[in-house]
Amino acid sequence: MTDLVETPDGRAHVLAGLGGMGKSTVALRVAEVALAQGRRVWWVRGLDGSSLASALLGLAQVLGADAGAVEAARAGRTDPSDVVWGRLEAHRGWVLVIDNADDLELLEVAGRPVGDGNGWVRGSRAGLVVVTSRDGDMRHWGRGVELHPVGWLSDEDGGRVLLDLAPRAGDRAEAEALSARLGGLALALHHAGSQLSSPFSAEQSFARYRAALEAGFAALLGPPGAVDDREVVTRTWEVSLEQLAGGGVPQARELLGVLAWFAGAVPIPVEGLDREVLGRVCRYAGPAGVGVGLEALVSVGLIETSTSAGDAASGQQSGRGRVMMHPLVAETIRHQFGAGDAGRLTASVAVDLLAAATGELDAQDPGDWPTWSAWLPHLEELLSTASTLVEEASLVTLANAAADAALTLVWAGSYAAALAVAEAGLHSTRRLGAEHRATIELRNREADAHNFLGHAAEAERLYRDVLQARERVLGTDHPNTLATRHEIARMVAKQGDAAEAERLYRDVLQARERVLGTDHPDTLGTRHEIARTVAKQGDAAEAERLYRDVLHVEEQVLGTDHPQTLATRYEIARMVAEQGDAAEGERLFRDVLHVEERVLGTDHPSTLATRHEIARMVTEQGDAAEAERLYRDVLQARERVLGTDHPNTLTTRHEIARIVAEQGDAAEAERLYRDVLQARERVLGTDHPNTLTTRHEIARIVAEQGDAAEAERLYRDVLQARERVLGTDHPSTRITARSLRALTEPTDEAADE
The missing domain is CATH 1.25.40.10 (Tetratricopeptide repeat domain)
Incomplete structure (x- = not known):
């Protein structure tokens, strides 16, 4: 398949087989080849429909998709797959991997089955699409897909895998016999070989390991060939965990249970694995047992240190201090722990680990942004899987982490991603109730994202809802309440009423100086915005x-x-x-x-x-x-x-029109200005100062082209609007008045003659 990296054949390629067969390993090899050739690689998990859509729409934005189009796709107003594929087809030489797409319904778009070939999974000659899935039914995938079955390894090949991992554990015949007993499943073979080479292993030979399987897990094993992939993998790690417990590391099972709540195949930064937090599941060993337990899990292959290629394919920075777990292992362990006490404990510890790793990060410090980036997939996984299980205290912690992540993304300039995280947090923690402080904070982050996406009216509406809730719950002088009042003033200013915004800001400043002090960063922020409103008023x-x-x-x-x-x-x-x-x-x-x-x-x-x-x-x-x-x-x-409709983008388009006019092409400048006006009226409204500026420039260009009567009409309309919106003494109003006089005074003089 690696030859398709350079010359895609116009089809999507599906690696199909049971979990643990090595499908992801093959896909990773394809990704490594592409990266070595300097190509762009994106690795997206297909386990959850909303996460899949969010990741692919995020990819579309990276490739230049219009933010408005992405937002419409997220809201279901347009086909999200068309937005993504419109950008993918505009670029060449990429690889897109959709990993673990086992439920084909999650790949459907607008009710269209995958086999139609016009949803998320499409063939392309611009780049290579690789999907890994347990579904090997060609009828489900359609004619635009080539299916590549990834099956059991032969006894001979499986024996070679075991001998490579544990060369001193026996001869070739014994290795092949153990491979046959494990069904040739790649992941199970990896676990078994890692266990046999581990210093914690009680079984030091292929024959004794096979005997341990037969004696300890006969009911689980069943007759050869009668078990599925999860059972095969489960029996290998059960051998490992039992032997670790017998060797004095019983905490390994619970540590594995905690890590299973994080995103599978996505590196977890080791520096974020707080030993005090993890020590809660280490029984009598406490925090001191965390290091031993994690080392034991690595030694038997249940968790792995990440490779640079894996990091790159997952979109993470490469580094030595990361571990990760196979998605099948994570999924099965979560299911095994269930919704009982063990599941709730391990899930809550995972939430607390995330909070400990990110709680001290400063959203405004660019140096902290890469750390949040590494933890963001794990936050999304916890919101998706653990939020329904944990107690209220952990749910609050999770909601606060989502709010912190959204704020960081805002400061980092990833506004659409901030909105997606805030909305996911609100959805997953909704049982806290609308009046809970954590819910209010997430609603505030949702408003923040709309603010920076250029949706001032929607942001103001959301901020005013938040303000009412904060005044009820926190009181009128709470710093968070004052922060919301500050943002409402900002939205009023963005919608063109600088005088009212200044009045609101000065009220906030008075309260912030009294509550926080004159040198507090929030107080300084309000003083900054007051200066901005003064500038807007001329x-x-x-x-x-x-x-x-x-x-x-x-x-x-x-x-x-x-x-x-x-x-x-x-x-x-x-x-x-x-x-x-x-x-x-x-x-x-x-x-x-x-x-x-x-x-x-x-x-x-x-x-x-x-x-x-x-x-x-x-x-x-x-x-x-x-x-x-x-x-x-x-x-x-x-x-x-x-995005093309963001107010800042429209400002640049306006200035390009002005430059075209200055270089003498008035007709082209008028065309560009009218395009900007149409967008500004739709995005900002007809009375926004920026909209009025474009209308003024259109009048000027019309005058330059000799149509004085039409230019006079346009100037008078703009002047009337500017006097109403900005006041008669505003510099912009005076500019329009002067332009009108310059146009009409010669006509008046001719009439006097």
Whole structure:
């Protein structure tokens, strides 16, 4: 199959067989070959329909899908598979692995069966699609799929596997006999060979291991060939666990039970396996028994240290300090522990492990973002599997972890992913009730995501619901209540009412200074936003003064590289430029960009905002051609990261139209402006200041093309709207008034003559 990496044949390829046969191992080999060739590889788990859809839509966004289209797909308004495949077909030379897609109903889209070939699983010549599944019925997969059965190893091949793992455990005939007794199942052979080579093993030969199977698990084994894949694997690890217990490591069973709640085949950072937490399942050994227990599980092959190829295929950073478990083992152990006391205990410990590993992370610190990225698949797995089992205290912990993850994703600029995590958290922890603090926090994170996705009206609605709940539950002066009031003011400002936003912010500032103090980061955040509203109302000099006052404190309290400090430096550069010094503005913006690219990354929305402003500074200094090139680079990145309808993307499109006009192509500029206007009216509304700016520019372009009457009509409409929305003294209103006078005064003079 590896030859298909370079030359895909237009079909999807399904590796079919029982669990533990080595399907994922074959897929991983394909992924390794692709990675070695420098190709992009995506590894998606097919165990859960919602997780599958979320992962694939996330992939679509990485490949440049419009954020609005992704949101519509998540909401069920459009076909999500079309969104994903539209982007996959636009790129070449990739490999997509959908692992453990055992339930084909989870692969259906809009009620269409997999065999139709127009859902998640499609053939392509742009890249290679590999699916691993227990379903080997060709009638279910359809004609667009090639099926590759992955069956039992022959006795001879299975014997070679055992001899490779445990070369001193016996001769070839004994190895082949044990392979036959294990049904040639690759995972079972791996476990058996690892056990025989382990220092914890009581059985040191193939023959004695086979005798132990027969004597201890005769009922489980049944007659040869009469058991399924789960039973075959279960009997091998039961031998291992029994022997570990007999060798003084009984805690291995419970430790394995805890790790089974995390995502199978996804590396778990070892530094996050808190020994005090895990010690709760280590019986009399306590925390001191954790290391011994984990080492014992590794030695018998029940958990594995991750390989760099496995990490890469799973989308994780490679590293020595990670362990993972085969998905079949995790699934079966969870089922084995069940919903009884053992299941509840191990699930709650897994939740507490996640909380201990992520609880001290700072959402605003880019250095902590990779750690959250490593734990995010495990959070999603716990939300999906453990949330129905754990007691309320653990459910609260899980909800809080989801809220923390969503906040981190917002700061990292992954707004659609933040929304997906918040919504998953709300769904999985809904038995806490709407008035629970953890639920309210998740609702607030949902509003945050809508805010940064550019949905100001929806975010304001959600924030106001959160505010009512927080005032009832926490009180009016609680810091979280004040944070929600702050965000409501921000949404009012985003929808164009800067004066009302300033009034709301100043009320919040008064309360925050009283409750939190004048130097608290939240207080500084409100002072920052007040400066922004002052700027929006036309007083750039006063706004600059306010920003510089905030910056002085932020550099002392937060540090020079903190994202909030960088945001204030960005705004100071903008105010300097607003007052006419484009060269100094460009210098300040480039200083900010240098730090943002190092701290936040080149594709972070804040970094792209700074690049946009540098293009504007180049425009102001007269180099229209270079400015257009810079703007188009920013537009491409913003469409990929934020989507085509995001307000920031529309701002860049507006500026490109302006640059086209400055280079003399008025007709093309008008066309571009009208496209932007249509989008802004739909996204922001007809009275938003940005919408009015585009309408003003259309009037100007119409005038340049000689249609004075139509331009006058358009200017008068814009002036009337700006006077109503911004006031008669706002700089933007005065600009429209001057433009109208310049157009009409010559006509008036001619009439007087």
